Amino acid sequence: MKHFTKMAAAALIAGVTAGAAMAQELYAPNLAYRTGPFAATGIPLMNGQADYLTMLNARDGGVGGIPVNAEECETGYSTEKGVECYEKTKGKAIVTQPWSTGITLQVLPKTNVDMIPILAPGYGFSPMADGKVFQWAFNTPSGYWDAADMIIQYLSGQGDLKGKKIAFLHLDHPYGKEPLPLLEAKSGAMGFELVPIPVGLKEMQNQSAQWLQIRRERPDYVVMWGWGAMNAGAITEAVKTKFPMENMIGVWWSGHDADLAIVGDAGKGYKSISWSFPNADAPVMADIKKHVVDAGLSKSNETEMQGVFYSRGIVISAILAEGITAAQAEYDTAEISAEQLRWGLENINMTEERIKELGLEGMVPPFATSCSNHTGHSGGWMLEWDGAQFVKVSDHLKPDTSGYAELINTKAAEYAEANAPWPTNDACEG
Structure with a gap:
C-alpha cells in the first residue's frame, strides 16, 4: 500500500x-x-x-x-x-x-x-x-453484499430477527437480484422469513400490486433495492398505505434526497445505508x-x-x-x-x-484495496430522513465479511468455470 x-x-x-x-x-x-x-x-x-x-x-x-x-x-x-x-x-x-x-x-x-x-x-x-x-x-x-450484511446487522440490533418477516422489495433487474444469495443465507442462519417482491421496469411508478402484497404479508421490515423512478414510487406507496417508515431501509442507491422530498415529513424515519x-x-x-x-x-x-x-x-x-x-x-x-x-x-x-x-x-x-480485495469493504453509515434531509444515525458500520467470504469465493469460482477459459491472477497473494 x-x-x-x-x-x-x-x-x-x-x-x-x-x-x-x-x-x-x-x-x-x-x-x-x-x-x-x-x-x-x-x-x-x-x-x-x-x-x-x-x-x-x-x-x-x-x-x-x-x-x-x-x-x-x-x-x-x-x-x-x-x-x-x-x-x-x-x-x-x-x-x-x-x-x-x-x-x-x-x-x-x-x-x-x-x-x-x-x-x-x-x-x-x-x-x-x-x-x-x-x-x-x-x-x-x-459492495452489495456488504450493504445487505450491514442492513441485517442494523435490524438485528433493533431486536432478535428470529421469527420476523422481511419483505425484499427489489427492481426485477440484475441489480435488484444481486443481494438475494446473501439474504437467503442470512434468512436460514438467523431464522427470519424473507419475502422477495420484484418490481418490473414497467411497474416502477405504479407499485399498487406490490404494496397490496406487502399489506397482506404484514412484514416487520421492508428492505428496498430500488433505483430511479422505483424509489419515488415505493416511498409514495409506503406513505399512502401507512407503512411505518422507521421500518423501511434502502440500499445506498435508494437513499436519494429528491425521492424523499416528494413526501417530506411523511417520510420521516426512512433509512438508507450509505458509503458516502x-x-x-x-x-x-x-x-x-x-x-x-x-x-x-x-x-x-x-x-x-x-x-x-x-x-x-x-x-x-x-x-x-x-x-x-x-x-x-x-x-x-x-x-x-x-x-x-x-x-x-x-x-x-x-x-x-x-x-x-x-x-x-x-x-x-x-x-x-489489494490485488485480492477489489472492494475494500469500507462499510458506511445508516442515514435517516428527518423530513428535510438525510442525517447520520449511526457510527461507522462495518460489514462482517467473514460471514460471506466463502460465498464470494464460491460464486467467483462458479462464474469463472461457467465462462471458461477465464484468466485469473494466480500471482496474487493478498
Whole structure:
C-alpha cells in the first residue's frame, strides 16, 4: 500500500510535468445516463463526478499534471447502448465506468481481453470482490453484499430477527437480484422469513400490486433495492398505505434526497445505508465552488449539491483519481495505461489522513484495496430522513465479511468455470 502526502503529490507533479508536456489527456469515459427512467438519480451522480474532475483539471492541471477527460457516453441505462458505448470508447480508455449492473455483466468478459479496468463503485457483480478471479473489475469501496450484511446487522440490533418477516422489495433487474444469495443465507442462519417482491421496469411508478402484497404479508421490515423512478414510487406507496417508515431501509442507491422530498415529513424515519455523505463544510466543496461553480462550468445547482448523490459522485471521482495517482507514482509516468491503472486501483489506501488531505472529511469511510480485495469493504453509515434531509444515525458500520467470504469465493469460482477459459491472477497473494 502507498500513502500519498501533499508534499509527495507535489513532488510527483513536479517530476512528471516535463514528461507530461507532450501528453494530451487521461481518457476516463463515463457511460452516463442523463435520460430515461433512471435519469433523476443518474444526473446528480454524473454532475458530482464531472465537477470533481473539472475542479482537479482547473486547480491542479488534472492528476499528476495531466488533464482528465471524463467524456460521457449516454446509455439511458440501456444494457445494449452501454455495450455500444464501451466499444466506442475502449480504444484509448484507461478505465470504463458502466453505471449499471447489467452493463457491467456484459462488459466483464470483454475487459479480460481488452485489459481495461472496470470501476463500478458500490454496484456491479458482488463476487468482483475476489480480485484474483476478477482481476480487471472493481466495486470499490463497498459492495452489495456488504450493504445487505450491514442492513441485517442494523435490524438485528433493533431486536432478535428470529421469527420476523422481511419483505425484499427489489427492481426485477440484475441489480435488484444481486443481494438475494446473501439474504437467503442470512434468512436460514438467523431464522427470519424473507419475502422477495420484484418490481418490473414497467411497474416502477405504479407499485399498487406490490404494496397490496406487502399489506397482506404484514412484514416487520421492508428492505428496498430500488433505483430511479422505483424509489419515488415505493416511498409514495409506503406513505399512502401507512407503512411505518422507521421500518423501511434502502440500499445506498435508494437513499436519494429528491425521492424523499416528494413526501417530506411523511417520510420521516426512512433509512438508507450509505458509503458516502454530503458535507457542505468539507474543503473540497469550497474548491468546487471556486473552480467549477463560480466559473460557470457546473451543470448542478445549489439544492442538488447538498444531496447524497451529488456528493457520492464526488467521492467516486476521488477514488478514480487516487487510483491514477498511485499508478503514476509506481510507474513514474503521468500518462498511465489502463493496465497500470489496474495496479493503481489495487493499491488505494484511503486512510483518515488521506481523506483529510483530499478535503473529503466525513464524506467517505476509510478503506484499502489489494490485488485480492477489489472492494475494500469500507462499510458506511445508516442515514435517516428527518423530513428535510438525510442525517447520520449511526457510527461507522462495518460489514462482517467473514460471514460471506466463502460465498464470494464460491460464486467467483462458479462464474469463472461457467465462462471458461477465464484468466485469473494466480500471482496474487493478498
